[in-house]
Amino acid sequence: MRLFGLFKGKKKDPAPPGDEAGVDKAAVDDTTAPQEAAEQEEQPRLDAGLEKTRSRMGGGLRALFGGRALDDELIEQIEEELLLADTGIDATRTILDTLRREAKRARTTSEVRDILRRTLVDMLVPRESEPSQPPPGQPWVMLVVGVNGSGKTTTIGKLAQRLQAAGHSVALAAGDTFRAAAVEQLQQWGARVGVPVIAQKTGSDSAAVIHDALAHARSRGIEIVLADTAGRLHTQANLMDELRKVRRVIARFDETAPHETLLVLDGGSGQNALVQARQFGAAVDVTGLAITKLDGTAKGGIAFAIVQETGLPIRFIGVGEKPEDLRPFDPEAFVDALLGNE
Amino acid sequence: MFDSLTERLGKTLKNVRGQGRLTEDNIRDTMREIRMALLEADVALPVVKQFVERARQRALGREVVRSVSPGQALIKVVNDELVAVMGGEQTELNLRTRPPAVILVAGLQGAGKTTTVAKLARRLSERDRKRVAVVSADIHRPAARDQLETLAGEVGVQYLGVAGANDAVGIARGALEEARRSAHDVLIVDTAGRLAIDEAMMAEVRDVHAALEPAETLFVVDSLSGQDAAQTAKAFDEALPLTGVVLTKTDGDARGGAALSVRMVTGKPIKFLGAGEKTDALEVFHPDRVASRILGKGDVVSLVEEAQQNVDTDKADKLAKKLKKGKGFDLSDLREQLDQMNQMGGISAMMDKLPGMGGMSQAQMQQAAGAAGQTTHMIAIIDSMTPTERRRPDSINGSRKRRIANGSGTRVQDVNRLLKQHTQMSKMMKRASKKGGMQKMMRGMGGAGQIPPGMGGS
Structure with missing residues (x-):
């Protein structure tokens, strides 16, 4: 689940886009000593x-x-x-x-x-883990899905900021073409972080926007594309169909993509989060989870239920408003924080 | 939304429905099941505990234990408690104030405040013909104000942008002044999503509230939310004088426990449900209907209530005593029984309300409906008799039969059939009064496991 390796690898070991080392080596490095030191530093934050x-x-x-x-x-x-x-x-x-x-x-x-x-x-140990990798010369693509208000756009903004800071080139695809001003929201994040946002106007076709973004990234040699989508309740069959279509269009661009399909769950949500994981998983083959808004809520227990049932890895948790508050998920640190580590 | 909770509680209550006697054991089992059903529905644990304890107390009380049908009485108790938690009656927005009446909308991040503002604006302007304006005092989330401005355009209400104001209170004040100048009836103010624990943000919304003196302060809560909904609601309720709650995303399949929790913790009524992506997807919340939806399916509860209202237990007692004394079951007694059945809306109305009757075949339905018509005829026949005839059916000879048939608009065959049925029933009564009373007899009457409670005496 060391997608978080993305944040660290680049500084130590700059690699050309598409090179496995750029994205993956850090993931392998994950268990080494420097990493552990870094995680120890981060423990107080999570706490x-x-x-x-x-x-x-x-x-x-x-x-x-x-x-x-x-x-x-x-x-x-x-x-x-x-x-x-x-x-x-x-x-x-x-x-x-x-x-x-x-x-x-x-x-x-x-x-x-x-x-x-x-x-x-x-x-909390997932059954599946590593995100897949694109062929050389193709961007690494993350599709971000979830119910309304779970924090997709904010998660993308924070991720972009961290990836950018770690030295990666990033583009954002404004795939939420439904909600009023969702495009503007992502554009403001893009401006703040300094990464390009590929967008069309509200009401246009989500799959087409994301396809544009992928083409843009390939032609400019951008390493990573984070694709936003409109929030939808998993019970809305037509909207879930639309999401399947988005996924198909991405796969047509690069059959290994999306390399990660991230389901964003509101940390304040109750037992329904399980149903969400199940339904989104069935529709678009979710490969990882992000749990947001864990800062304000007396919980986190939903993580056990979800990993238990779906076997999906939790990649990130959101523990605050700042970009660095979007953290890679570490089961031990998480449990220790819950139990109160003495 | 409440369907799965309904299913779960329905299963639990089915087990006790048929119980002629409730023991502490099966009450305890039932309460444990109810506890689990509520927890799975994300009802907050303290609320669950309180709910179950109250239901248990009442279940052990006289009204249930001494009831003619304890299983059904227990269902009624659970229903009553649900309705009580949900807040009894439906509550409207109260906008009776000097215009513009301000509605302040607050809640956690991602709960659906801005969408709710747009839906409310549309409802008030289209349905209630109000002149509505909206404004967003969310200076934190990128493009939050753009979002509301766009939605305002879609639903055809004015967005009051305030030039130069950069803080939430300034925006709110400016918009209020503008709404007053432009003679709007209602101003709906959106606020930034916040975390209940964020003191600075809570202080900000308190200041906005103080500056606006809103007629309504609505707390928007996501129906997908879990245990923390109760905590958050409490924190908001302490910070702001809330007047109501809007429950969002109810078109999903969450079990809606947050509704119960928030209602119970704040004591504030749930006024609306957000139930879809479109701006007209806002429903008025009816607590009683939701409670019976939770208990579900055939409307068992109203059946229980009708039974309690309609079946005069005194009369049943009188009849039982009379039979015990060895007196016969005469035609007046039969009429009373028929009358009680009719009061319950006849057999077909009863069938409708009984769960599990949905699968009845057409033929069965017709038979039941036919039987319902018959009751009325039978009553008419008895009404056409003299008091002596009713007491002594043997005295009814051929000419009397013709007179009765004419008087009741029936045929002599119908009168004969009634007399025959009465003879059969009185035989049964005699047997029953020897062998263990009315209950057995009633059970003997045509497999009537579903006989209305109360008719069996007890």
Whole structure:
């Protein structure tokens, strides 16, 4: 899931666009020491972003681990905290079952805590991971989808800023041709970040705009295209069909594209996020998730339910308003933030 | 939107529906199921706990346990609680103030505020013939003001751009002055999406509110939202004197638990539902209807209510006593039974309301409808008899039969059939009064597991 390698690779190892090293080497480098150091630096940020989550959930849990073994009351309290974090009934049950089984012989509460932590981290390990790569000379394409108001455009703006800062060339495709002023919103991001935005007027064909952007990127040798789409509820069959068409048009341009189809989920959403992941997955073959707005909400539990069910990797989480608050997702850091790492 | 919750609760309640007796065990199981159904629907945990506890208390109370049909009484309890949580009656916008009446719209990022503003503007200008103006005080999100300006053009209301103002309060003040000058009836003010925990942003919206003194302050909440909806609503309610809630994205398949949570936590009425991409997709919210939709399918609840209203338990008791004393079941008694059935809208109306009757065949329906017509005829026949005839059916000879048939507009065969049915029933009654009372008898009457509650006595 080290798409985040994109942010770092370029500075150390400039590579021509299309070269595997440019995008992928960083991903491979991911587990090396410098990376870890960087992540350690970033831990406080995530902690701050998830402060509220922790003060509710972690705080609650920390209090629970005050010095007793795993009894029914403790189980019930853990259950409540998990439910309050939008973990959902099924995932919560899975977690508690595992905990009961594994923690049976746990003597100390810190053992129980470790088992819970490991259970939670394990649940966040995706079944699939790496985004695919384009053939040489073609742009790397990310298609961004999601329901209305989940934060697609903002996520694209922040991503563009970070990628640009990391030395990549980026173009944005204003594929949300439905919502009033969505094009202008993306154009303002483009201007702010200093990357080109390929757009037509509101009401034009989304697939055509994105196709234009891809052609533009190829002819100018731009490495990365981030394609916005209009928000749509997964229950709207015609709009989901439109999204399928967008995907087909992209694939016609380059059969390996889109290299990533990112589903943006509102971190404040409840159990319906699972249905969204399922439906968007079925329609456009989602390959990664971004969970936004985790800064203001006492939660994050939805992550367990979704990865558990879909096996999709969470690439990014949004923990604040600033571009650097769009962070790569790290299961361990995430769980530690939830549990309150001492 | 509420369909899956409906399904889930329906399944749960089906299990108790037929129960003649509720034990603490099956009440506990039912409550556990209801708890899960509500949690899966994203109802906030504290709200779930409160809801379940109240329903449980009432379920253990007299009204249910001593009811003639405890299973159905429990359904009624759950329904009552749902309606109570949802806020009883439907509430309109209150714009009775010196114009321009200001509507302030606030909520989290991405909840759907701007779209809601456009939908409200369209509704007020088209349906209520108001002169509506809108303005966006969102200085934070890129192109937010462009978005509302475009939408205003689409729905045909004026956008009051304020030149030179760069802060939310300044924009709001300027727009209000402009709306007053240009004699608009209503000014709808959009605000920046914010996070409930962001103090600076909350202070900003408080200032906007103070500057505008709005007639309505609406909190927009996403029906897809989870447990945090309750927290957020509370934070907004503490910061702003909210007057109502708009629930958005209800055309999705979320289970709408946020509606319950927000309503319960703030105590403010849900006034509208946003239900689609188009600017006319704004519906008035009817709490009672939604509650019965949640309980679902055949409108079980109204059936229970009708049964309780219509079936006079006193009469049933009287009849039971009379039979116990060894007196016969005469034609007046039969008439009373028929009358009660008619009051419930006849058999076909009852069938309509019973869940699971949707699958009834055409022939079955016709048969039921025929039976309903028959009740009326049977009552007419009995009405054409003298009191003595009703008490002593044996006394009805051929000439009396002709007179009765003429009087009731029926044929002698019909009178004969009625007398025969009565004879059969009184035989059954006699057996029943020996063997264990009315309940058994009623059960014996044509497989009437669905006999209206109350008729069985108990």
